């Protein structure tokens with residue numbers, strides 16, 4: 079056996095003979111993903127902005143991530159994540175309005191929040207007065223943020239969300255009671271951000287995902303950020319702009335990578351820019 083191993087490792091013939099072994103080694107990683115892709119193709123309706131849960135370990139890492147950035151005890155952040163994961167009213171709201179929407183043929187009538195549970199935990203931990211999310215889409219993130227603001231208000235720390243979208247019919251999920259805590263600003267995001275006079279405590283970039291536009295959003299809100307403001311970037315798994323912006327403005331930067339549960343998608347993440 080040792081002689082065979084030596085032969086495979088040290089000869090050109092060994093290099094050729096190892097090709098099937100190497101193929102099967104890699105295939106063990108790729109085949110489960112391919113099976114998930116096949117299953118998803120016939121069971122999901124989504125065409126973009128995919129939704130899924132996070133693996134249990136990934137969720138724990140997200141809790142540690144939020145706790146580190148917000149300087150909150152891990153136990154408190156764990157409680158916030160438990161809150162959103164077990165929020166039956168929000169779950170039922172998402173399912174009901176998805177099933178009623180004209181766009182229901184390209185949306186799944188399930189409530190899976192992926193990295194947005196991290197957005198929820200940031201809002202609960204920070205108790206921001208003003209949150210801005212660019213890119214409303216269906217309004218999934220907006221409802222989740224509004225659910226956190228609703229709880230904050232109940233705890234005596236009210237806040238409000240402005241969410242922007244260029245699509246005039248965006249935001250079908252953002253209905254009462256969540257719409258009480260949020261307003262959709264329709265039109266180009268940069269134009270909407272320019273009209274905002276409020277100081278922003280939490281800014282979430284999730285609109286036009288070109289790197290140039292993403293950077294323009296950060297530059298547009300820069301002077302409107304409160305001293306404790308946190309920026310979350312939804313494009314950071316494929317764009318360096320938030321990291322570069324953080325370097326230039328002397329802000330700390332971290333990135334959390336998602337691990338989707340039972341999904342072919344490799345996951346996006348949460349980039350965070352903040353003052354230490």
Ligand SMILES: C[S@@+](CC[C@H](N)C(=O)[O-])C[C@H]1O[C@@H](n2cnc3c(N)ncnc32)[C@H](O)[C@@H]1O
Pocket residue numbers: 127194211212213214215216217218219220242243244245248265266267268284285286287
């Ligand atoms: C990735 S989706 C947002 C997802 C949403 N934040 C969520 O939590 O599900 C991006 C959205 O940005 C919007 N968008 C694209 N370009 C925009 C622009 N220049 N200004 C405002 N919204 C824009 C699109 O219409 C789309 O609905």
